[in-house]
Amino acid sequence: MRTARSLAYLVTSLVAGAAGFLWALVTTLVMAIGAVTALGVPVFLGVTWLDRRLATAERHRAAWVLGTPIPDPYLPPAGTGRARAREVAAQPATWRDMAWFVALFPLGLGFGIIAVVTAVVTLAAVVAPAWAWSVPERRAHPLVQQAMGTLGGRLLLALVGIAVAPIVLWLLRTLAAAQVRVAVALLAPGEHGRLVRRAQHLAETRARVVDVQAAELRRIERDLHDGAQARIVAAGMTLALAERRARNGSPVLDDVATARRQLDEALAELRRLVRGIHPPILTDRGLTGALNALAADCSVPVAVTVEVPERLAPAVESAAYFVVAEGLANAVKHASATACEVTVVRGDTLAVEVADDGVGGADRFGSGLDGLRRRAEALDGTLTISSPPGGPTRLTAEFPCAS
Numbered sequence: 001m002r003t004a005r006s007l008a009y010l011v012t013s014l015v016a017g018a019a020g021f022l023w024a025l026v027t028t029l030v031m032a033i034g035a036v037t038a039l040g041v042p043v044f045l046g047v048t049w050l051d052r053r054l055a056t057a058e059r060h061r062a063a064w065v066l067g068t069p070i071p072d073p074y075l076p077p078a079g080t081g082r083a084r085a086r087e088v089a090a091q092p093a094t095w096r097d098m099a100w101f102v103a104l105f106p107l108g109l110g111f112g113i114i115a116v117v118t119a120v121v122t123l124a125a126v127v128a129p130a131w132a133w134s135v136p137e138r139r140a141h142p143l144v145q146q147a148m149g150t151l152g153g154r155l156l157l158a159l160v161g162i163a164v165a166p167i168v169l170w171l172l173r174t175l176a177a178a179q180v181r182v183a184v185a186l187l188a189p190g191e192h193g194r195l196v197r198r199a200q201h202l203a204e205t206r207a208r209v210v211d212v213q214a215a216e217l218r219r220i221e222r223d224l225h226d227g228a229q230a231r232i233v234a235a236g237m238t239l240a241l242a243e244r245r246a247r248n249g250s251p252v253l254d255d256v257a258t259a260r261r262q263l264d265e266a267l268a269e270l271r272r273l274v275r276g277i278h279p280p281i282l283t284d285r286g287l288t289g290a291l292n293a294l295a296a297d298c299s300v301p302v303a304v305t306v307e308v309p310e311r312l313a314p315a316v317e318s319a320a321y322f323v324v325a326e327g328l329a330n331a332v333k334h335a336s337a338t339a340c341e342v343t344v345v346r347g348d349t350l351a352v353e354v355a356d357d358g359v360g361g362a363d364r365f366g367s368g369l370d371g372l373r374r375r376a377e378a379l380d381g382t383l384t385i386s387s388p389p390g391g392p393t394r395l396t397a398e399f400p401c402a403s
Contacts, residue, residue, distance in 0.1 A: 003169045005064040006176035010108075010115035012061065013179065017108025020101035023054065027098075041085045048088050055097040058104075059187050065180045073189035092190050100186040107182060111175045122168045125161025231266035235259045279321055287317045291324055291342060298328050302340045312350065316399050319375050320344060320352045323383070326372055327354030327395040335359055335393055349381075350401040353394065360391035372397070 027047045034043030052074060059070035073096075077087035088094055242255035281290045288306045295302035311317070324342055331337040335358025343353045362369065362385060369385060376383040381399035 002065075003172055006173045007115055007119060009061065009064045009176050010112050010172065010179070013104065013108030014112035014116075015108075016058070016061070017105040017112070020054070020058075020108075021105035024098055024101040027051070041082055044085050045088065048094055051094070051097045051101075055100065055187055058100065058183065062180050062183045062187070065176045066184075070184060070188045073187070096186045096190070100183065103182060103186065107179050111179055115172055115175060118168050118171060122161050122165055126158055126165065231262050235262035235266065238262060279318070282314070282317050282321055286311055287320060287344065290317075290321050291344065294321075294325055294328060295340075295342065298340065299332055300337055300339060302328065302342060304342045306342075306344045308344060308346045308350070312346075312401050315379060316350060316401050319379055319381070319399060320350060320397070322375060323352050323372055323395065323397045324354055326369070327356075330362065330369075330395075331356035331358055331393065334362065335391065337393075346401060348400075350399045352397040352399070355392060355394045358391050358393055359389075360387045360393050361389045362387035362393050369395075 027050075031040075031044055031047055034040045052072075056072060059072070063069040073091075073093035075087075075091055075093075077084045079087055238255050238259040242259065245251070245255065279290060281293055285293070287308055291304055291306060295304045312320075324344075328340055328342075331340050331354070335356055337356035337358035340354065340356045343351075343355075345351050369383075373383040376397050376399065379399050381397060383395070383397045385393070385395055387393040
């Protein structure tokens with residue numbers, strides 16, 4: 001299958017190369033004429049717009065060999081008119097697209113002819129017994145007469161074709177791979193584009209982190225005000241009432257018991273709040289112990305595999321812990337799972353995966369999963385969710401953890 005795709009890529013390059021070269025010549029001439037007229041800017045923008053569509057088609061054609069399309073390298077221009085034209089012209093991808101159309105002509109012509117000739121000759125040799133008998137022999141060389149005119153000669157041709165076929169198949173794949181390497185070099189995002197996209201991504205994730213932190217602070221403030229603080233105030237008022245009754249000689253045991261209960265509830269509230277910020281078990285037992293504790297508390301069987309030889313940064317451990325906690329909670333509450341599997345492996349990154357056998361259909365944009373995604377992005381990590389209807393659900397997070 002890979003060889004067939006490589007052959008298709010090389011054969012279509014014969015047409016694409018000639019068409020691309022002609023397109024490059026015509027558009028260069030059109031832009032040169034337009035540059036000395038008032039239509040220079042719209043002509044340039046129109047040509048580059050078409051260039052990008054054709055180059056995108058070339059990226060998808062390269063997917064026949066690569067298995068996946070080459071990503072677009074373009075940065076969205078923000079201006080209009082001349083400002084837009086300057087932004088488009090400043091992008092290296094604009095000129096690399098044109099360079100590819102020029103380079104594709106000799107590459108497509110040379111590699112395409114080699115591919116067609118070798119494929120046709122090899123196939124013809126393999127099926128020689130079916131057609132070689134019809135070739136005229138009267139003026140042919142004696143060796144050709146022997147090869148074409150006798151059954152033994154035709155069978156020998158077929159054996160030679162079969163023997164050479166693996167070499168031809170390797171040649172086709174090699175030629176296609178060589179041409180695709182040039183396509184990747186010219187059509188894939190360059191260093192400039194990668195840096196700009198990286199800066200934009202970081203700006204977006206950092207802005208979301210600021211929003212998340214502000215929301216988290218408001219939640220903590222609200223929980224403290226409405227929960228623990230209210231309970232502590234109530235306990236203080238109860239103790240003051242008990243003190244007044246004690247001075248009057250009235251019994252105060254009930255008031256003291258009430259105050260104690262209120263303080264216990266306030267302490268429990270504070271503990272829940274602290275666990276929501278950073279689980280103490282991570283500090284005490286590390287990531288492995290904390291995840292095993294989560295699995296033990298889960299209402300369905302959970303298989304835990306943790307391959308983390310040493311402690312990680314607290315922020316990474318906390319993020320991994322909350323990914324697992326949210327994944328297990330969703331599996332039990334929403335997916336009706338009967339079994340879960342947690343895998344945490346450290347390599348160049350910390351890979352965290354939570355899988356369950358539930359009904360699937362998880363809302364990847366729900367508040368819980370969206371919060372996990374933002375937590376991962378805050379650490380330069382990623383979160384992916386696979387949850388087709390009917391299941392299974394697989395939650396995968398990766399966090400950079402290099403020291």
